Amino acid sequence: MSGQSVRQLQDSLRAAGFDPGASDGKFGPRTERAVRDYQRSKGLQVDGIAGRRTMGALGGASDFSGSQPNAANGTARLNGVPNGPGMTTGSITVNGRTYQFNSGSGSRYSVPPGEYRVMAHRQNRSDAGFVRDGVGYSFALEDANRRRGSDSMYDARAGRDRTALRIHPDGGATGTAGCIGIVGDAATQRQFRADMNAELARNGGTYTLNVR
Incomplete structure (x- = not known):
């Protein structure tokens, strides 16, 4: 935010x-x-x-837990993109709600800006980096400009393709290995997962996410 x-x-x-x-x-x-x-x-x-x-x-009235009904669906906005490895923050809007995320870490690149296809991946996960407060899940990101079934996304910063990019809870240590890690407690994670599933259902199982 x-x-x-x-x-x-x-x-x-x-x-x-x-x-x-x-x-x-x-x-x-x-x-x-x-x-x-x-x-x-x-x-x-x-x-x-x-x-x-x-x-x-x-003593304030603002709420940064997520809901911004006027934001555009299918967008993820980065608060700056590191030139090399490092974490950045951002916000992603799905099903009319906006959520905060972290991406990247001290030694890993953040998600590359670009146009992605979002699809269902795993509705429940137990691996530490994909779980927050007992809620785990992941959604797949594919390069919308490549053939379907390819999860490779070219990253000019690294000079190579990046693979296996996902949207999942920001579990474990703060930051991710380049995925979009949703920040928030169990209730936030359950709501995000439900909003993603609603977005996918409304768009026939896949939709385009613009990361800018």
Whole structure:
């Protein structure tokens, strides 16, 4: 998430004694860490999501847990794309709701910008990197400009194809191996999975996702 509401969140965290970094309107790793520290200090659920309870404790009304009905379906917006390996944040909109995600990590590239086909993959997963608060799943991403059945996506930063890109919970350590890792607690993950399935059902089992 990004914009004036995030700046207000950052200012509120700073006023409460927690450092989110510069008030730049970007919900990056430093802001998420400040949210977690604040939640821990107040006895709230420590999930890094500035939802209703967290914002209520901070004295604000905004909710960063996900719903933005005016956002366009089939879009994923990156808050900057690292030139090399490293994590970035972003937001993805499906079925009329917008969710925050992390992509990439210190030694791995984030998801390449481009046009993807999204398809069902696994409705339940138990491997640590694909599970958050007991909820696991994954959806497949294919290069929309290649033949169906190919999960290769060319990444100019790496100078090679990237394979096995997925959308799944941001489980385990923060960040992913280049997939889109949805941030949020169990309720958020269940809602996202339901929204993805509804989007796929409405579009005949596959739809186009533009990552920008």
